[in-house]
Amino acid sequence: MQTVVITAVGAVNARSMDWDSFGEADGSAPSFAPWPADAWSPGEGAIIGSLSGVDRGRYMSTMDQRAADKVTAMTVLAAGQALEAAGLWRDGATTVSGDEIATIIGTSRPEFGGFNKFGLPVISGNVGRINPVLFPYMARSVACGQVCITFKLRGYSTNMAAGPLSGVHAIARAWDLLRTGRCEVALAGGTECLSKASLRYSARRYAAASLTGAPSYFGGEAGKPVPAEGATVLVLETLESARRRSREPLARVTGAAIGRYRSGTEISEAAEAFARRTLPACGLSWEQVGVVSSGVAGTDRPSDQRETALLEWMADRRGHAPVVTACRSLTGDAEAASSVLQAAVAAAALSQGSVLPTANVSPRARLNVARGREAVRRDGALVTGFDGAGAYACLGLAAA
Amino acid sequence: MTDRRVVVTGMGAVSAYGRGVQAFWEGTLDGRSAARPITAFDTAPFRSGLGAPVPESVGLAPGVQVQRAAVGEEAAFYACLAVAEALEAAGLDPEQSDADPGIGCVVATLCAGARNLERIERAYQTGVDEAALAALPDDETTLVDYQLRVLCERFGLLGPSTLISTACASGTDALGWGFDQVRLGACDALVVAGGDIISEVIHGGFNSVFSITQTRPRPFDRDRNGFVIGEGAGALVIETLERAQARKAKIWAEVLGYGLSNSAYHLTAPSKDGSGESLAMRRALATAGVGLDEVDFVNAHGTATSHNDRSEVLALASIFADRAPEISITSIKSMIGHCMGAAGLMEAISTVMSVNTGQIPPTINFEQPDDINTFQVVGNTARRRTIRAAMSNSFGFAGHNSCVVIGAPPAAAHLET
Numbered sequence: 001m002q003t004v005v006i007t008a009v010g011a012v013n014a015r016s017m018d019w020d021s022f023g024e025a026d027g028s029a030p031s032f033a034p035w036p037a038d039a040w041s042p043g044e045g046a047i048i049g050s051l052s053g054v055d056r057g058r059y060m061s062t063m064d065q066r067a068a069d070k071v072t073a074m075t076v077l078a079a080g081q082a083l084e085a086a087g088l089w090r091d092g093a094t095t096v097s098g099d100e101i102a103t104i105i106g107t108s109r110p111e112f113g114g115f116n117k118f119g120l121p122v123i124s125g126n127v128g129r130i131n132p133v134l135f136p137y138m139a140r141s142v143a144c145g146q147v148c149i150t151f152k153l154r155g156y157s158t159n160m161a162a163g164p165l166s167g168v169h170a171i172a173r174a175w176d177l178l179r180t181g182r183c184e185v186a187l188a189g190g191t192e193c194l195s196k197a198s199l200r201y202s203a204r205r206y207a208a209a210s211l212t213g214a215p216s217y218f219g220g221e222a223g224k225p226v227p228a229e230g231a232t233v234l235v236l237e238t239l240e241s242a243r244r245r246s247r248e249p250l251a252r253v254t255g256a257a258i259g260r261y262r263s264g265t266e267i268s269e270a271a272e273a274f275a276r277r278t279l280p281a282c283g284l285s286w287e288q289v290g291v292v293s294s295g296v297a298g299t300d301r302p303s304d305q306r307e308t309a310l311l312e313w314m315a316d317r318r319g320h321a322p323v324v325t326a327c328r329s330l331t332g333d334a335e336a337a338s339s340v341l342q343a344a345v346a347a348a349a350l351s352q353g354s355v356l357p358t359a360n361v362s363p364r365a366r367l368n369v370a371r372g373r374e375a376v377r378r379d380g381a382l383v384t385g386f387d388g389a390g391a392y393a394c395l396g397l398a399a400a
Numbered sequence: 401m402t403d404r405r406v407v408v409t410g411m412g413a414v415s416a417y418g419r420g421v422q423a424f425w426e427g428t429l430d431g432r433s434a435a436r437p438i439t440a441f442d443t444a445p446f447r448s449g450l451g452a453p454v455p456e457s458v459g460l461a462p463g464v465q466v467q468r469a470a471v472g473e474e475a476a477f478y479a480c481l482a483v484a485e486a487l488e489a490a491g492l493d494p495e496q497s498d499a500d501p502g503i504g505c506v507v508a509t510l511c512a513g514a515r516n517l518e519r520i521e522r523a524y525q526t527g528v529d530e531a532a533l534a535a536l537p538d539d540e541t542t543l544v545d546y547q548l549r550v551l552c553e554r555f556g557l558l559g560p561s562t563l564i565s566t567a568c569a570s571g572t573d574a575l576g577w578g579f580d581q582v583r584l585g586a587c588d589a590l591v592v593a594g595g596d597i598i599s600e601v602i603h604g605g606f607n608s609v610f611s612i613t614q615t616r617p618r619p620f621d622r623d624r625n626g627f628v629i630g631e632g633a634g635a636l637v638i639e640t641l642e643r644a645q646a647r648k649a650k651i652w653a654e655v656l657g658y659g660l661s662n663s664a665y666h667l668t669a670p671s672k673d674g675s676g677e678s679l680a681m682r683r684a685l686a687t688a689g690v691g692l693d694e695v696d697f698v699n700a701h702g703t704a705t706s707h708n709d710r711s712e713v714l715a716l717a718s719i720f721a722d723r724a725p726e727i728s729i730t731s732i733k734s735m736i737g738h739c740m741g742a743a744g745l746m747e748a749i750s751t752v753m754s755v756n757t758g759q760i761p762p763t764i765n766f767e768q769p770d771d772i773n774t775f776q777v778v779g780n781t782a783r784r785r786t787i788r789a790a791m792s793n794s795f796g797f798a799g800h801n802s803c804v805v806i807g808a809p810p811a812a813a814h815l816e817t
Contacts, residue, residue: 115521120525121604122518122600122604123525127446138511139510141565141797142798157660158577159798161564163545182683197517259504259561260552260559260561
């Protein structure tokens with residue numbers, strides 16, 4: 001099996017339009033936008049993590065720019081940044097054969113936007129106003145496809161759509177393809193876009209949530225949810241490929257675990273399964289984990305409660321408390337895009353020996369949360385994600 | 401990669417012929433067209449009103465353990481029926497399994513939830529009161545991963561699980577993911593499943609790009625002019641050969657390998673020369689370790705659009721060259737329509753049945769061969785032949801291409817069963 005490393009990151013989100021800028025984040029709360037009043041706002045004080053000014057012209061042709069929707073534009077921008085940072089895109093072409101570069105994208109909700117844009121004439125009985133150019137944007141895989149078209153990538157290509165954890169699913173898929181020798185380089189990313197329909201869904205889901213104050217991390221109390229959008233793309237490649245191309249890896253992928261706990265599993269049972277099965281599949285022991293890049297989103301949703309409780313259980317009973325951070329505190333919850341951002345933050349922590357802080361940490365937090373940029377051990381990093389309904393997707397990283 | 405071999409031990413299907421693999425297989429072998437006018441919504445505004453919907457009677461038969469209303473979404477309901485059949489056929493009850501991790505699950509779908517989303521959007525567009533809103537489907541049922549959650553929870557599938565949505569390539573793509581999970585040891589057994597439905601918006605979309613025929617689907621015919629959208633679900637249980645033999649399961653076929661690619665050409669059109677599509681096929685053959693002279697049959701994507709059939713034939717010809725006339729090719733979309741995300745799964749089931757029984761369903765409505773096609777189109781009547789290895793292709797919007805190679809059950813396994 002091949003050793004797989006992460007060599008570059010591209011990221012656009014509510015905080016920054018590139019990865020380097022995001023890496024300079026301090027622990028201050030970002031400036032989120034007010035929830036649009038005409039988009040099912042759940043009430044006074046509701047906020048979203050939206051983007052504006054996505055540079056469509058940096059990589060896409062004029063024709064593609066005209067038709068591209070926001071999720072496609074964000075994904076192409078992040079992918080282009082990652083390819084450039086990895087030395088794989090120069091002077092309008094890839095520096096290795098595009099046939100050898102895989103493209104794996106994860107996403108949870110883009111169909112809401114594409115569905116409405118194309119489908120409204122049908123739904124409102126004006127079939128004559130259908131615009132066929134918009135039809136492909138209903139497909140969940142359109143962002144992945146546009147990345148392939150823009151950068152001429154004909155390698156293995158797929159789109160994972162398993163809910164908010166899809167970004168980690170995409171990384172795990174890329175890891176499998178790389179370690180088995182099916183390709184030498186892969187883009188693995190996550191992308192999400194806000195739309196009126198997605199905000200309506202969020203508003204109905206958060207109907208009972210607190211909308212005052214701020215999001216609150218790791219304390220278990222009700223925190224303000226922040227639906228957000230963005231795209232994060234990693235370049236993964238075999239260590240052989242990285243060395244051949246003289247690229248310094250950020251981190252090495254040690255393993256991935258994707259599965260489910262039975263619904264209603266007690267936290268002790270879940271933690272036992274986590275230690276017995278999930279951690280070994282991620283290639284790490286708990287004691288090796290120097291930093292946890294957590295999927296917590298600052299709310300009291302079952303997913304946040306489950307993950308916080310699990311991490312507390314492990315820290316308490318194993319006598320080891322890794323530094324924990326939550327990148328959604330800096331960008332809002334962009335679901336699949338955020339789950340890939342978690343991996344990027346973890347990789348950067350191992351590379352630099354310090355981890356980005358978490359904003360809005362609850363005063364009741366018992367975990368060893370990074371409140372400022374903190375030094376971390378470079379043994380290993382864990383990317384964690386739980387969806388509250390039993391599904392989990394976790395990734396293990398180690399220093400390259 | 402590893403020496404773990406992956407075999408098919410159970411299958412389930414819901415199709416325009418009704419419920420069950422038997423109905424599906426017999427219907428296609430008989431060459432029965434399931435295309436008919438869509439009645440679920442008013443098709444008058446559209447260029448074509450043809451489809452291949454699942455009969456209303458599915459789910460009403462006695463003994464159906466899954467209730468449509470309880471599931472809450474049509475495609476997920478069909479998928480539940482298919483998975484129930486597949487698990488029963490495989491002799492597996494995940495709730496009784498002591499495997500750790502448990503049996504995995506991968507779902508493939510394009511537009512599951514779309515019909516519910518249409519109802520909700522229509523209600524919001526027309527303006528309804530709170531009482532009417534409360535009667536609408538749950539928002540959760542419109543989420544793309546709803547089907548995955550339903551299947552995993554209902555059937556106790558606690559192993560590795562994910563959902564793949566690469567438009568009409570989803571089913572074959574998902575089978576490839578499942579193959580890797582079993583081969584790499586993430587689990588010993590896994591259910592590959594998915595369902596898709598005809599929705600008004602999707603029907604409108606395919607009509608708007610002139611992909612739907614106004615007459616009849618005629619894959620590979622010189623005068624072909626499109627497909628009809630089909631509905632249905634497919635499910636396959638795959639597991640290691642060792643595990644299947646140990647529990648004396650019936651082994652239907654072996655999954656030998658798969659390949660994926662992106663044509664990187666256009667969001668809706670296939671590549672003009674088939675080169676993008678051929679990459680997926682070449683990778684499939686390479687991972688399967690199957691020689692070009694061992695492939696006897698191709699279960700084609702075969703949508704019957706002018707461009708798709710041409711690019712698929714060019715792709716195949718670039719690989720098989722002079723062997724083309726020796727290779728049988730068919731498209732069951734000619735009969736059951738194009739079931740989108742579920743198509744690859746239903747075609748995988750059909751390919752498994754072909755490999756196992758030596759029978760190939762026909763491509764109906766085939767009258768005038770296309771000049772560029774030198775493959776043996778199984779036209780209008782089923783054909784018998786021994787199949788050593790078969791390929792099943794699926795291509796989707798956004799340039800996604802997938803191909804799986806399926807072979808006969810391992811020789812020793814035949815003796816066991």
